[in-house]
Amino acid sequence: MIEVANLTKNYGPYRAVDNLSFSVRKGEVVGFLGPNGAGKTTTMKIITGFMAASSGSVRVAGFDVFENPLEVKKKIGYLPETPPVYGEMTVESYLKFVAKLKGVEKERLHELVERALKKTDLGSVRTRLIQNLSKGYRQRIGISQALVSDPEVLILDEPTVGLDPRQVAEVRSLIKELAGQHTVLLSTHILPEVQASCQRIVIINKGKIVMQDAIESLSARMSNSGRVFLRVNQQVPTLVSSLKETRGVTALRQPAGADSFEIDTDGSKETAAALAAKVVNSGAGLFEMRQESFNLEDVFLKLTTSEENQSRGQA
Numbered sequence: 001m002i003e004v005a006n007l008t009k010n011y012g013p014y015r016a017v018d019n020l021s022f023s024v025r026k027g028e029v030v031g032f033l034g035p036n037g038a039g040k041t042t043t044m045k046i047i048t049g050f051m052a053a054s055s056g057s058v059r060v061a062g063f064d065v066f067e068n069p070l071e072v073k074k075k076i077g078y079l080p081e082t083p084p085v086y087g088e089m090t091v092e093s094y095l096k097f098v099a100k101l102k103g104v105e106k107e108r109l110h111e112l113v114e115r116a117l118k119k120t121d122l123g124s125v126r127t128r129l130i131q132n133l134s135k136g137y138r139q140r141i142g143i144s145q146a147l148v149s150d151p152e153v154l155i156l157d158e159p160t161v162g163l164d165p166r167q168v169a170e171v172r173s174l175i176k177e178l179a180g181q182h183t184v185l186l187s188t189h190i191l192p193e194v195q196a197s198c199q200r201i202v203i204i205n206k207g208k209i210v211m212q213d214a215i216e217s218l219s220a221r222m223s224n225s226g227r228v229f230l231r232v233n234q235q236v237p238t239l240v241s242s243l244k245e246t247r248g249v250t251a252l253r254q255p256a257g258a259d260s261f262e263i264d265t266d267g268s269k270e271t272a273a274a275l276a277a278k279v280v281n282s283g284a285g286l287f288e289m290r291q292e293s294f295n296l297e298d299v300f301l302k303l304t305t306s307e308e309n310q311s312r313g314q315a
């Protein structure tokens, strides 16, 4: 439904998006992740036809965005990072205005506006002027206008930013509901949000894809690998290398002092038992041991900071 191929965007000499390729299938909800400045908003502006690419191509529902921007805009509901302000309109008249722009027929207009108001819980402020509403309400109006034409494709740039916890939960379940009938690409910094509402994630850093995977296989992989935290009673010089050499150990760090170890393992009980035995046999004394499982945050930080360290090393 969305096909991004070899997309590149330069802002003058600065390359914000670098040869990006990914696709989103019909009915899929995909989370688009990356640190600040990674190029998420830039990519979304190009997909929605609001900005031209430097090179590469984007197709939405079979239409080339650069050749048929108007067709594409009709098929897409877009929540921009900074929603446009039509402060002097009421919520309801603004939604009607957007629906008409998107080519909604007269007969469906009322029904679709009512549905969008309901789904984003805006019924109580429908006659208020947008300029007098709080930030969270304006964000909901942004989501509402993206939904109002019942578009096949939704591009949501940080949909829950600025919402209160109850609204965050409601918007997440709304996005989940959209799966199946709508194709959704949403950007976010909130990792639990991705786990709550997406089927697949695409992580970018410095304009490049660093990972894409299904949430399901990702969590399976994450629960297979395990991190063990160990603390000993006293330091034994040979212990570090002996722990490192243990079968099933992939990395060892000492971020909390010389008497403690953070060890990445294959997650098996055997590896954990071998580590415990080594500590005890070394005479260091086992003070504390716990197994921590990886989470999405770890994956994200690992993927987006190791690149940074590499380029720093090169500089």
Ligand SMILES: Nc1ncnc2c1ncn2[C@@H]1O[C@H](COP(=O)(O)OP(=O)(O)OP(=O)(O)O)[C@@H](O)[C@H]1O
Binding pocket: 011, 014, 016, 034, 035, 036, 037, 038, 039, 040, 041, 042, 043, 081
């Ligand atoms: N109009 C512009 N002119 C010049 N540089 C720009 C412009 N817009 C964005 N950039 C730069 O391009 C890079 C990518 O920006 P972009 O807004 O796409 O990132 P993002 O992933 O959405 O970040 P955030 O998480 O902070 O929203 C950044 O380094 C930004 O400074």
Ligand SMILES: [Mg+2]
Binding pocket: 040, 041, 042, 081, 157
């Ligand atoms: Mg952004």
